[in-house]
Amino acid sequence: MGGGAIVSNVPNGGTQTRRRVRTRGEAILHDPSLNKGTAFTEDERDILGIRGLLPPRVFTEEEQLVRVMSNYRRKTSNLDKYIFLIGLEDRNETLFYRALIDNIEEMMPIVYTPTVGEACKEFAHIWRRPRGMFISSRDRGRVAQILRNWPEADVRMIVVTDGERILGLGDLGADGMGIPIGKLSLYTACAGIHPTQCLPITLDVGTDNEELIKDPLYIGLRQKRVRGEEYDALLGEFVAAAHEVFPRAVLQFEDFGNRNAFRLLRQYRDQMCCFNDDIQGTAAVALAGIYSALRITGRTLLEQRFLFLGAGEAGIGIADLLVLAMVQAGLSLEEARRRCFFVDSKGLVVKSRTDLQDHKRRYAHEHPPAPDLLNAVTATKPTALIGVSGQPQTFTQPVIETMARINARPIIFALSNPTSKAECTALQAYSWSKGACIFACGSPFDPVEFEGRRFVPGQGNNAYIFPGLGLGVIASGGRRVTDEMFAISAQALANRVREEDLATGRVYPPLSEMRRTSLEIAKAVAKVAYAQDLASEPEPEDLESFIRAQMYEPTYQSYV
Ligand code: NAD
Numbered sequence: 001m002g003g004g005a006i007v008s009n010v011p012n013g014g015t016q017t018r019r020r021v022r023t024r025g026e027a028i029l030h031d032p033s034l035n036k037g038t039a040f041t042e043d044e045r046d047i048l049g050i051r052g053l054l055p056p057r058v059f060t061e062e063e064q065l066v067r068v069m070s071n072y073r074r075k076t077s078n079l080d081k082y083i084f085l086i087g088l089e090d091r092n093e094t095l096f097y098r099a100l101i102d103n104i105e106e107m108m109p110i111v112y113t114p115t116v117g118e119a120c121k122e123f124a125h126i127w128r129r130p131r132g133m134f135i136s137s138r139d140r141g142r143v144a145q146i147l148r149n150w151p152e153a154d155v156r157m158i159v160v161t162d163g164e165r166i167l168g169l170g171d172l173g174a175d176g177m178g179i180p181i182g183k184l185s186l187y188t189a190c191a192g193i194h195p196t197q198c199l200p201i202t203l204d205v206g207t208d209n210e211e212l213i214k215d216p217l218y219i220g221l222r223q224k225r226v227r228g229e230e231y232d233a234l235l236g237e238f239v240a241a242a243h244e245v246f247p248r249a250v251l252q253f254e255d256f257g258n259r260n261a262f263r264l265l266r267q268y269r270d271q272m273c274c275f276n277d278d279i280q281g282t283a284a285v286a287l288a289g290i291y292s293a294l295r296i297t298g299r300t301l302l303e304q305r306f307l308f309l310g311a312g313e314a315g316i317g318i319a320d321l322l323v324l325a326m327v328q329a330g331l332s333l334e335e336a337r338r339r340c341f342f343v344d345s346k347g348l349v350v351k352s353r354t355d356l357q358d359h360k361r362r363y364a365h366e367h368p369p370a371p372d373l374l375n376a377v378t379a380t381k382p383t384a385l386i387g388v389s390g391q392p393q394t395f396t397q398p399v400i401e402t403m404a405r406i407n408a409r410p411i412i413f414a415l416s417n418p419t420s421k422a423e424c425t426a427l428q429a430y431s432w433s434k435g436a437c438i439f440a441c442g443s444p445f446d447p448v449e450f451e452g453r454r455f456v457p458g459q460g461n462n463a464y465i466f467p468g469l470g471l472g473v474i475a476s477g478g479r480r481v482t483d484e485m486f487a488i489s490a491q492a493l494a495n496r497v498r499e500e501d502l503a504t505g506r507v508y509p510p511l512s513e514m515r516r517t518s519l520e521i522a523k524a525v526a527k528v529a530y531a532q533d534l535a536s537e538p539e540p541e542d543l544e545s546f547i548r549a550q551m552y553e554p555t556y557q558s559y560v
Contacts, residue, residue, distance in 0.1 A: 025050040028559070032093045033196065036556045039064055044559045061098060061556060068099050078115040083126055085111060089185070090129055093195055097554035100189040105511045108186070112463060114418030114443045116182040117167045123175035124217045131181055132200030134174060137226040137234050144241035155246040156197040156474045159183045160238070162205055164225070164257035165278075165313075168390035168421040171257075173207030174220025179255050183277070183466070191467030191518035192551025193474065199246070203238060205231055235264060243272055250473050250481065252277055252466070258312045262359045273473065275481040277466050279317030282415070284465040284486040284493070285508075286318040286386065287325055289413060289458060291494035292507035293384070293438040297409045301329055304339060304411075307382035309373055309423060310389030311342040311349055311360045314415065318386060319363060321490070324483050337362055341380045344389075348376045377402050384411035387423030391416065395424035400432040408436065415442035415460050426457040440507050447504075458507040465489050468518030472525025475547045477536035484532065485525045492524040493517060515551070522547050 025048030028034045036044075038059040045051040059067075068088060075081045085107065089096040100107050109115055119126065139146055163176030180200030187193040206223040207213060213222050226234070242251055251274040253264055265276045275281070294301060306322060308315040319340040326336035342349040342363050348370035349360050356364055370376040377385065377399055385403055387395055395414055403410035410433060414423035426445035429437050435450050440458040448455045469489050473481055496509040496517045509517055523543050529535040540546035 023049050026053070029053060032090055034557070035092045035094075037064060037092050037095065039556055041558075041560070047560055061095065064095055065099060065102070068095060069103070072099070078110055079118050079122065079126070081107075081110045082115050082119045083128075086128065086131075090131075094554045094556055097185075097189060097195070097552075100185065101515070101554065104189060104514055108461070108463065108511055109444050111185050111189075112182045113167055113461075114420075116178050117169050117418040119182075120166050120172050120175050120178040121169065123172070123178055124212075124215060124219045127217075127219060132177060132184075132202065134177070134202050134204055134220075135234075135238060136204040136221055137206065137230065138221070140230075140234055140237060143234075143237045144244055147241050147245040150199060150245075152196045152199070154197060155199045155249045157184065157187055157193050157252070157470050158199045158201055158242060158246065158249050159187075159252045159254050159277075160201040160203060160242075161254045162203045162256055162260070163207065163220075164255070164260070166255050167417045169418070171207050171209040171212075171225075173209060173212050173218070174202055174204040175212065175218070176255060177202040183252070183254060186463045187467045187470055188552060189467075190463055190514040191471040191522065192515065192553070193467070193470060194552040197474075199249070201242075203234065205234065231260070235260075239268055239272065239274075248474075248477070250274065250470055250478070252470070254278065258359075259357075261313050262316070270480070273479055273481060275469075275486075276313070276317075277462055278313040280321070280481075280483070280486050281462045281466045281469070282314045282388075282460075283317040283321035284469070284490040285460045285462055286314075286413065286415065287321050287487070287490035288464065288493035288497075289440045289460050289507045290322070290384065290411065291490065292458070292497045292502065293411045293440075295494075295497075296438055296502050296505070296507075297411070299383070301326055302331060304384055305380060305382045306340045306384045306386060307376060307380055308340065308342045309385070309387045309394055310391070310416070311344040311363070312388065312390075314388035315342060315386070316359050316363070318388070321483065321486055324487055325490070328487065338365060341365065341367075341376065341382065343370070343373050343376045347371045348379070374399050374402065377406070381406050383407055384413070387412075387414040387416055389416060389423065390421050391423065392421050393424065395429070397428070397432045400424065400429060400437065404433040404436050410437045412437045413440045413460060415440070417442040419443040419445070426455070429457075430455050438505055438507065454504060456501075456504040456506040458501075458505075459511075460508065461511070463511075463514070464493050464508060464517065465521065467514070468492070468521025469525050471518055471547065471551070472522035473529065475522060475537070475550055476526035476529040476534075476539075478525075478529040479534045479536060480532075482528065482532060482534070485528045488524040488528050489521045492521045496520060519544065519547060519551070 159180035163173045166172040166176040184198040204220045205226040212218045253276040323336040350367045351364045429439040430450045440460045445457045530539045
């Protein structure tokens with residue numbers, strides 16, 4: 001980064017005069033990664049020549065935090081809190097990360113789901129200043145050259161979206177940029193990936209969202225989405241360019257429409273170090289939740305039957321990882337797949353259907369059709385119901401009551417985001433199952449009091465997995481991201497859930513322990529990288545200290 005020399009013309013009494021070059025001190029004061037605001041010490045103010053550019057009192061970071069939190073909490077809407085935090089990040093990155101890390105439970109729903117969804121919907125309207133990179137379909141032939149405009153050379157984590165399927169909100173085009181930005185701030189806050197090593201990218205290939213195209217403030221290309229060969233050529237050029245310009249970076253595909261998400265993952269996963277969080281990260285979070293739920297029910301994975309509502313990226317990703325875990329536990333691939341059933345918008349996914357996309361076919365079993373979820377529950381008798389459809393209120397009272405009739409402790413995961421899209425609320429799940437279900441959700445729900453008992457819904461937040469996984473891959477210099485890394489991440493996450501969490505029905509550990517959780521996941525992932533001969537860094541004797549030493553801590557540097 002670095003502010004660099006700034007020379008500009010400014011009007012002065014009708015004549016033009018040249019503004020002097022910014023001093024090093026001024027550049028530091030205006031560089032969010034170096035700025036300390038009112039915390040510059042007396043000596044620093046003299047050495048950097050910034051005395052007088054700040055009010056006289058020197059504040060500590062802790063005192064600055066008090067001001068930040070009081071301003072933050074004074075905001076009455078979540079979107080205003082989001083805008084406030086982005087503003088802080090733009091001014092003083094260290095203070096932003098200190099605030100985020102110390103208040104992760106409170107701020108995670110703001111910098112990430114659900115508020116980030118709201119922010120994406122308003123992205124063009126709340127636009128302040130650029131963050132990350134935009135590469136458009138008009139940039140074919142010069143993508144590598146554009147990536148070289150990024151001021152940081154040592155990028156290790158890239159999150160890229162084409163904005164087609166933002167959370168459960170659909171096509172938000174270039175406005176989807178809020179997602180890579182939010183995810184990368186969690187990589188830093190939750191796992192200590194250095195902010196300068198993170199690069200959010202939006203591939204703007206147009207949008208099929210008519211409202212956006214008509215919006216006079218929309219920031220993206222005002223054209224229909226580019227598809228087919230042209231799309232593939234841009235993606236191919238981008239992936240190759242990213243690898244060329246940032247050879248040590250992990251590439252995370254994020255919120256692509258499912259037609260492209262499965263294809264891109266299949267195409268690139270064996271060629272470079274990449275993964276798709278919507279497919280694979282979600283899967284690991286869900287599998288961890290299932291492991292914890294089984295500790296409550298006292299059953300084994302091999303005794304389960306899973307029914308999914310929604311056969312898209314999340315659903316198929318979760319099923320594929322569950323199948324890997326069941327195979328690791330002794331089942332054959334076919335037996336494991338037969339434990340997973342899907343309902344999509346046309347009913348139960350069965351062999352006789354002729355309308356199935358490729359990714360659903362491996363879960364199309366010989367089974368009579370069922371027109372809807374309730375009939376499918378009755379017919380397949382699942383032990384666990386997993387909602388990843390983006391369709392709100394689809395886990396109806398009869399569905400949950402039926403689950404509770406079939407199972408003493410039904411597992412009900414309503415994972416669709418944001419909150420408005422959840423298949424059911426926490427209160428509905430606990431009350432309709434008479435407190436019997438083990439519930440997890442995609443977006444946060446408050447604890448529920450039901451018949452004198454307090455239930456704490458676990459949030460199957462992808463942020464439990466991807467930061468630690470990324471840290472493990474980066475620390476070991478992983479050349480690929482494998483399914484085994486996701487499977488081990490799920491186990492490492494589940495191991496962090498304490499008995500007292502389970503006692504309230506909570507299947508995930510507290511978010512406040514995220515950095516410790518990420519470290520455990522990173523260790524497990526790095527071990528897989530070494531075991532699978534995919535690491536390019538030598539295996540350290542003390543893996544934990546080695547990884548811990550790489551984790552960014554937001555503390556001010558000294559300039560004296
Ligand atoms: P997707 O578009 O790939 O898949 C959605 C699927 O739902 C499709 O198969 C579609 O056919 C199906 N569907 C649509 N309407 C339906 C209906 N009425 N009945 C049954 N099925 C229907 O999207 P995705 O990436 O799989 O995400 C789905 C949802 O899961 C989103 O809301 C997303 O926010 C959520 N999600 C949650 C987490 C999490 O909690 N950690 C992670 C990833 C995704």
